[in-house]
Amino acid sequence: MNVLQARIQTTAPIALAAMLALGGVQASAHHAFGAEFDPNRPIIVRGPVVKIEWTNPHAWFHVEHTNEDGSKTVWMMEAGTPNTLLRRGIHRNSVPIGTEVIIDGYQSKDLSNRANGRQMTLVNGETLFMGSSGTGAPRDGADPIERARSEDVEKLEEAKAADTAQDDG
Amino acid sequence: MSASPYEPSPLHAFAEWLDGQAWSTALHESLWVYPLVESTHVLTVMLFVGMLAMVDLRMLGFAFRQTPVSELTSRLLPWSVAGFVIMVTTGLLLFYAIPVRTAHSVWFRFKAMLLIAAAVNAWWFHRRVSRDRERWDGQPQPPLGVRIAAALSMGLWAGVIVAGRMIAYNWFDCERPQSAFVAWAAGCAAELPP
Numbered sequence: 232m233n234v235l236q237a238r239i240q241t242t243a244p245i246a247l248a249a250m251l252a253l254g255g256v257q258a259s260a261h262h263a264f265g266a267e268f269d270p271n272r273p274i275i276v277r278g279p280v281v282k283i284e285w286t287n288p289h290a291w292f293h294v295e296h297t298n299e300d301g302s303k304t305v306w307m308m309e310a311g312t313p314n315t316l317l318r319r320g321i322h323r324n325s326v327p328i329g330t331e332v333i334i335d336g337y338q339s340k341d342l343s344n345r346a347n348g349r350q351m352t353l354v355n356g357e358t359l360f361m362g363s364s365g366t367g368a369p370r371d372g373a374d375p376i377e378r379a380r381s382e383d384v385e386k387l388e389e390a391k392a393a394d395t396a397q398d399d400g
Numbered sequence: 401m402s403a404s405p406y407e408p409s410p411l412h413a414f415a416e417w418l419d420g421q422a423w424s425t426a427l428h429e430s431l432w433v434y435p436l437v438e439s440t441h442v443l444t445v446m447l448f449v450g451m452l453a454m455v456d457l458r459m460l461g462f463a464f465r466q467t468p469v470s471e472l473t474s475r476l477l478p479w480s481v482a483g484f485v486i487m488v489t490t491g492l493l494l495f496y497a498i499p500v501r502t503a504h505s506v507w508f509r510f511k512a513m514l515l516i517a518a519a520v521n522a523w524w525f526h527r528r529v530s531r532d533r534e535r536w537d538g539q540p541q542p543p544l545g546v547r548i549a550a551a552l553s554m555g556l557w558a559g560v561i562v563a564g565r566m567i568a569y570n571w572f573d574c575e576r577p578q579s580a581f582v583a584w585a586a587g588c589a590a591e592l593p594p
Contacts, residue, residue, distance in 0.1 A: 285429040341576050
């Protein structure tokens with residue numbers, strides 16, 4: 232075996248390990264919507280917030296939902312990153328533990344008690360978009376950025392229609 | 401909740417105890433300190449394992465063949481000690497920040513086994529193989545025993561890095577439905593009482 236061959240053979244596994252190690256320090260469960268959640272399983276949970284995990288890559292709100300038979304289930308509702316939430320003016324203590332909330336979301340594909348949270352509604356009727364934009368979640372109108380975009384599209388189409396009408400006239 | 405008795409493992413109890421500490425939560429939820437600790441861990445793993453890999457390659461007879469092994473180790477040792485100390489400190493902090501999930505991670509458990517194997521290999525090398533170091537110190541290709549220890553060291557540390565990287569993924573987390581094997585390997589029963 233010549234020296235070059237030996238070098239290549241010995242450095243390849245190291246390079247591979249280094250590439251794996253440095254492929255981006257990505258924390259758990261960071262994913263597109265479709266990798267984890269089922270758009271055909273919309274759910275609504277209602278109850279007190281029992282725990283908040285204010286962590287990257289997603290914050291989690293644990294909500295104790297009372298089922299129809301009276302039993303209680305704690306649902307883990309995934310939110311956006313702490314940074315996305317902070318930029319929307321939601322911080323760790325915005326929704327104190329024990330606050331009664333209603334969260335619309337989509338259950339995880341593995342049918343565990345976890346869901347992608349979309350819209351959080353407080354008892355006074357105030358709504359907060361708690362998810363992330365651009366993850367491939369269904370266009371359910373929960374995301375204000377998405378709403379703003381579709382309004383723009385409507386305006387553009389109206390303007391086009393008006394143009395066409397003038398041309399005809 | 402059924403009435404069957406539930407006895408958490410000592411490891412689980414310890415992880416829960418850590419998890420209950422305000423500093424553990426504060427570190428995990430810190431926007432800047434947690435990523436800094438995590439990045440420092442990765443960088444010092446590079447420093448430590450990088451230094452180690454050069455010594456291992458020398459002992460395998462692939463690199464610095466004309467340099468005595470003792471000269472190479474004495475030059476690289478301060479760097480690898482510095483890397484090792486910071487790597488271990490930041491690693492412990494990462495465990496402290498997320499104790500329960502990490503204690504029940506199959507990847508973390510596998511990594512711990514590889515770390516123990518790497519430590520045993522290093523101990524065995526110093527105890528047995530390097531006794532007659534003077535004899536092979538200057539040899540371009542040291543004897544087979546030395547080369548085996550060096551190859552094991554590289555393989556085990558590469559495994560440690562890959563397993564450590566995989567801890568980030570949640571495929572085998574206890575909060576998801578798991579096969580009986582994964583549930584056993586991760587000790588999920590302790591985390592999710594019947």
